[in-house]
Every structure is written in structure tokens, then in C-alpha cells.
Amino acid sequence: MKKNKKAAIVASAESFILRGLMMKLNGVEIDAEFCGMDITKLQQNEDSADIFIVYLDDTVTSDADLMVYIKTACMQKEKAVCLIGSKAEYDVAMKYLDKMIVWEWFERPLDMDMFLQKIRKYMTSFSFDSLKKNILIVDDDLDYMHMIREWLKDSYKVSMVNSGLQAITWLAKNKVDLILLDYEMPVTSGPQVLEMLRSEKDTKDIPVMFLTGKSDRGSIVKVLDLKPTGYLLKSIKRDELHQKLGDFFKERQ
Numbered sequence: 001m002k003k004n005k006k007a008a009i010v011a012s013a014e015s016f017i018l019r020g021l022m023m024k025l026n027g028v029e030i031d032a033e034f035c036g037m038d039i040t041k042l043q044q045n046e047d048s049a050d051i052f053i054v055y056l057d058d059t060v061t062s063d064a065d066l067m068v069y070i071k072t073a074c075m076q077k078e079k080a081v082c083l084i085g086s087k088a089e090y091d092v093a094m095k096y097l098d099k100m101i102v103w104e105w106f107e108r109p110l111d112m113d114m115f116l117q118k119i120r121k122y123m124t125s126f127s128f129d130s131l132k133k134n135i136l137i138v139d140d141d142l143d144y145m146h147m148i149r150e151w152l153k154d155s156y157k158v159s160m161v162n163s164g165l166q167a168i169t170w171l172a173k174n175k176v177d178l179i180l181l182d183y184e185m186p187v188t189s190g191p192q193v194l195e196m197l198r199s200e201k202d203t204k205d206i207p208v209m210f211l212t213g214k215s216d217r218g219s220i221v222k223v224l225d226l227k228p229t230g231y232l233l234k235s236i237k238r239d240e241l242h243q244k245l246g247d248f249f250k251e252r253q
Contacts, residue, residue, distance in 0.1 A: 005123040006031040007082075008045045010070065011055035018055055024112060028120055039069050046073045050123060051103065056085025056093055067096035074101040080131060082119065084110055099249065100131050100155070132157045133249055134175060138167045138193065139182035139211060144234065148180070151238045156245070164188030168196055171203050178248070180232065183212040191226055207248075 007030055011018055014034050022032035033049065035041040037060065042052075052070055054060065061067070074081055080103035083090055090105050103122060106115055134157045139145040142162060149158045159174070161167045165188055167179070179197075183190040190210055197203040207229035232244065 008049035056089035164193035
């Protein structure tokens with residue numbers, strides 16, 4: 001017997017509108033479990049739920065502990081969040097949540113037919129990886145590149161190529177949200193790769209951060225003269241790298 005998909009419903013009250021929404025979900029074989037704002041009840045449902053549906057209002061968005069719990073649970077359990085609310089409520093919620101875990105935001109008044117159509121499709125085809133940002137690492141140092149990938153692979157979809165020409169070929173067939181580009185590479189250097197990327201319509205707007213092993217002022221000025229999105233020293237530690245990338249993607253939301 002086929003098991004129904006399940007949604008954990010987060011809201012300040014089980015209102016008439018919310019009961020109607022839950023009935024509609026049940027009608028398309030999605031079990032809707034009302035958890036309110038009770039973290040204990042959410043914890044009881046976090047393993048079995050396929051998605052958290054958060055019906056936003058001022059009470060929900062002002063509960064910092066609740067919002068932080070939802071973010072942490074989704075990251076750890078590889079779940080996604082669906083938000084329903086006004087633009088202002090969405091903006092407040094996103095101060096706590098991470099864009100990576102938010103599958104969709106629906107503005108009120110809710111278009112029920114569109115909502116049901118999208119969430120049914122989500123339930124049949126969703127992969128948590130589809131929410132992750134895509135990062136391409138370009139570096140001729142394979143050991144270093146594999147280390148960075150290990151650091152990032154749980155939070156991002158990470159691809160690797162070991163030359164500038166391979167990067168150009170790869171980008172002709174794949175989309176990416178950020179390129180981490182080694183500044184010093186044989187044959188085709190990082191600056192040359194950046195120049196090629198900026199000369200093509202399909203790649204000119206891809207953000208590029210240089211990876212450099214040189215930290216003296218003269219070398220840094222030389223890197224910045226090329227006006228990349230940013231640069232990272234190769235001596236960077238794991239936590240600092242995650243912080244910088246997290247800040248970068250948050251600023252681009």
C-alpha cells in the first residue's frame with residue numbers, strides 16, 4: 001500500500017483558513033499534521049514529515065527560537081520549508097532562515113490551485129540537493145581542491161575541474177552560482193580564465209572568487225585590480241570559508 005506524503009504545519013492558530021488548507025492537502029494524499037508553534041510536537045514529526053509548511057504572521061516570525069529550530073532541523077534532516085505569508089512577513093522570516101532550505105514562498109491571498117499543483121509536484125520529484133547552491137572549483141592542485149570539496153559538499157553542490165580550459169568546457173553545459181578560481185595555474189591562468197568568462201554572454205555574470213596563496217599587499221592589489229567578486233586566501237580555515245560563502249549568498253538573495 002502506498003504511503004501518503006506528510007507535511008508538518010506550523011502556525012500560530014488552527015484557523016478556519018488553515019483547516020481548509022489542511023483538508024485540501026489531505027484531498028491530494030498529503031497528510032497534514034498541525035504542530036502549531038510547539039517545538040516538542042515538531043520534533044516528534046521532523047523525521048516523518050516531508051516538508052514544513054509555515055503559515056506566517058507576526059506571532060510566528062517573532063518567535064526566534066521556533067524559527068532557529070526550523071532552520072536547524074531542515075539542515076540536519078535535509079527537509080525543506082514552504083512559506084505562506086505577506087512579503088513583509090517573508091522578509092522577517094528570512095532573517096532567521098536560510099535560502100537554501102526554502103523550497104517556495106506563496107503570497108497571501110493563496111492561490112490554492114497553484115499551491116496544490118506545485119506541492120504535489122514537489123512531493124513526487126523533490127531532492128534536497130536541488131535547493132543547494134552550485135559551486136565550481138577550478139584549481140590544478142587536486143589535493144587542495146578535494147579538501148575544499150569535502151569541506152563544502154554537505155552545504156553546496158560542488159563540482160571540480162583542474163584547468164581553465166576544462167572550466168570553459170564544463171560551463172558550456174552546466175549552470176553554476178559561484179566559481180572559486182585558482183589565481184595561479186599553468187597554461188591558462190586564473191586572470192585569463194576570468195577574461196574568457198567575461199567575454200561570453202552566457203558566463204559574463206557568473207560570480208568569480210579568486211583563490212590565492214599570496215597574502216602580501218602587492219599580490220592582493222594585483223588580484224583586486226581584475227575586479228573579481230572577491231578573493232579567498234588558500235590558507236583559509238573551514239569555518240571561515242563557510243562564513244564567507246554564507247555571507248556572499250545571503251547578500252545576493
